[in-house]
Amino acid sequence: MGMNAQGSMAFPQVWHPQTAAEAWHLKQSFGTDSVYVSGGTLLRTQWESGVAAIPKHLIDLSAIRGLGEIRIGETGLVIGGQVSLEACRTHPIIQRHFPIVTEALRQTAAPSIRRLGTIGGNIASNIGDSLPALLGYNAHVVWYNGMEDLQITLSEWLKIAGMLHTERLLLQIQLPFQADETLEGHEVEHLRSVISKTKRFSAYHKVGRREAFTPSVVTASVSGSLSEKKEVNEIRIALGGGQMIAQRLEELERELLGKVIDVQLLRHVYNRIMQLYKPREDLFASVSYRKTTAAHLIASELWKAAHQ
Amino acid sequence: MTEHSKQAESTFALRCVINGEAQTIETTASARLLTLIRDELELTGTKRSCDIGRCGACMVLMEGEAVNSCLAMAYQCAGKSITTIEGISKGGFDPIQQAFLEEGGFQCGYCTPGMIVSVKGLLDSNPSPSEDEIAEALSGNICRCTGYGGIRRAVTRAIEGRMLAK
Numbered sequence: 001m002g003m004n005a006q007g008s009m010a011f012p013q014v015w016h017p018q019t020a021a022e023a024w025h026l027k028q029s030f031g032t033d034s035v036y037v038s039g040g041t042l043l044r045t046q047w048e049s050g051v052a053a054i055p056k057h058l059i060d061l062s063a064i065r066g067l068g069e070i071r072i073g074e075t076g077l078v079i080g081g082q083v084s085l086e087a088c089r090t091h092p093i094i095q096r097h098f099p100i101v102t103e104a105l106r107q108t109a110a111p112s113i114r115r116l117g118t119i120g121g122n123i124a125s126n127i128g129d130s131l132p133a134l135l136g137y138n139a140h141v142v143w144y145n146g147m148e149d150l151q152i153t154l155s156e157w158l159k160i161a162g163m164l165h166t167e168r169l170l171l172q173i174q175l176p177f178q179a180d181e182t183l184e185g186h187e188v189e190h191l192r193s194v195i196s197k198t199k200r201f202s203a204y205h206k207v208g209r210r211e212a213f214t215p216s217v218v219t220a221s222v223s224g225s226l227s228e229k230k231e232v233n234e235i236r237i238a239l240g241g242g243q244m245i246a247q248r249l250e251e252l253e254r255e256l257l258g259k260v261i262d263v264q265l266l267r268h269v270y271n272r273i274m275q276l277y278k279p280r281e282d283l284f285a286s287v288s289y290r291k292t293t294a295a296h297l298i299a300s301e302l303w304k305a306a307h308q
Numbered sequence: 309m310t311e312h313s314k315q316a317e318s319t320f321a322l323r324c325v326i327n328g329e330a331q332t333i334e335t336t337a338s339a340r341l342l343t344l345i346r347d348e349l350e351l352t353g354t355k356r357s358c359d360i361g362r363c364g365a366c367m368v369l370m371e372g373e374a375v376n377s378c379l380a381m382a383y384q385c386a387g388k389s390i391t392t393i394e395g396i397s398k399g400g401f402d403p404i405q406q407a408f409l410e411e412g413g414f415q416c417g418y419c420t421p422g423m424i425v426s427v428k429g430l431l432d433s434n435p436s437p438s439e440d441e442i443a444e445a446l447s448g449n450i451c452r453c454t455g456y457g458g459i460r461r462a463v464t465r466a467i468e469g470r471m472l473a474k
Contacts, residue, residue: 013318014337014383041379045360058338060383110448112374112426113361116384213362213447 014058020144020169023059027169028146030057036169037061038082038121041113061120067171070094076176081120085130086111088119098175100204100221104133107206110213120170123154126161129216131246133204134173135238136221142172155248162245198233199226201305205297207241209284216241217285218293222301230306232256237273239294244279252276261306269302270295322382327351327395335382342366342377345392353393353421364449367422368392374429376448393421396428403473404428404466413462415454423449427463435470 014037017023027034034057037043046052061067067080070091077093088094089105108114108122108129122128123141131154139154149171178200202223208214224235235253240246252272259265279290320337323330326349333348345351345368354377355365361376368377369391396402404427407413414420423446430437430445437445442463451459 011318011336011338014320014381016383039379040381040384041361044379048359062384106444109361110364111445112364112367112376112448113379115370115373115375116379 012055012058014060016060016063018063018065020064020149020171021146023061023064023169024144024146026057026059030055030059033057034059036124038118038124039084039116040121041109041117042121042125061169064171067120073174076174079119079173079175081123081170081172082118083120084115085109085117085119085122086114088130089114094175097177098133098137100133100136100202100223101130101175103204104130104206104219104221119173123157123173124170126158126245127240127243128246129206129219129240131158132219132221132238132240134175135246135248136202136204136223136236137175138236140174140176141170142174144169144171155250158245158247197228199305200224201226201301203301203304205301207293207297218242218279218290218297219246220294220297222298222305224305226261226305230261232259232261237298239273239277239279239298241290241294242280242282242285247278249273249276261302266299266303270299273298320382322386324385324387325389327391327398333382337381337383339382340378341368341380341382341385341390344382345377345390351392351394355418355421357418361448362450363419364422364426364446365419367425367449369395369425369429372429372432374426374445374448391425391428393425396424402428403469404431404462407466407469408459408462411458411462411465412454413458414451419449419451423451423459427466431467431470436467 015026017026023036027036033055035043035055037058038061043052047054062082064082067082070077070079070083077097079088085105085108089102095102105114109117119130122130134154140151141154141157142149142151145168204221206216207218208216218241219239221238225233227233235256237249237253238246239249252269255272273295274291277291277294279287281287318336320335322333322335322344325331333344335344342354342356345354346356354368356378357363357365359378361379364376366377367374370380370385370388397405404424408420408424426446426449430442434441442460
């Protein structure tokens, strides 16, 4: 049984701002005595385990207008930060156009938790299982800085995760459609001829310590496209797992562009992942285990992309 | 700041429907649903165990879908319809409960209310789930004594029973 934080806690006050600006001001007012809360599922885990103290104030983001919907925007799919993980998991457009996000969410917790937990909370945690999959589609995030909405790539958001104040407020996630999904007319015809000779691939793996509903030891995604000659046209490799902030291996991605996937290149991929991937060790898995696992996963998926 | 955003009272009147009956519970906004169900309403069929959403013993239906009552806070339940294991058996044994009995889908029984609730939520929305869908729906319910063979048989029997009853 857990430590029963509920039994000993002074109950926090819960605030329900209607706008991002209101939420921001509340956070400014209460400072470290407060946290933003979406579904609250991760926070509850942290409180019960003693990892985080229960704050005096919870700033509930669920009432902020416009953050609870999924809609098609000008350049891609726009997912409000308050959309539940389960709603994302079962959304037909996400299933069709962003299948490794669906797969990542299928492997995130259990449905009962996904109905409470939100995609915004999963991202804001910096360690959520959805992150490598979202990085695989070059997702962008929109966040509020107290004055205006700002948009940056998810990759950049994660790089500065430890440097920004906790006040930054995630509003939306944007998943860009592939070029062939937004063009019209003759552009489509031209692109179709190119695409017919191009092979798209994507894969997501979560390695845990049991089959279902397990914390991640290694989380990996790879996506991109190959030419007829198995040359890498585009590629994104993202890794996470445990308490590590998910990252893209952009250096390796650049090294692979234009290269033919063969045994020599796969050896290179393996060795570079061993160098570039920086997981954190914990009681359950060593750094070496995590690196080896990630290197095998990505190399094998590239081999499959080229040969199946 | 709007008036609504200022509503952060130290007490909170949770108005919701539990097992078909309208309830108003004086509590705090961040109180756990599990605590309210067990301690305020004395509906002790919902079990407390891990407190962090891992085991599923505290599962209830919220608007017909399974959620962990140890994770849900009072303010998140406002205006919602909650069904506990007592609500499922309000009119007598539910066919899902009968199937668990007949197939030996339990041993100590502590996880069983949560299992029944999860199966109820699944079959009400998907009367003919695949093996994978059953596994996913029950992935948040842990049994530590009898294993899952009997539970899987019980779910299969419940599906068949509901089909025949139609």
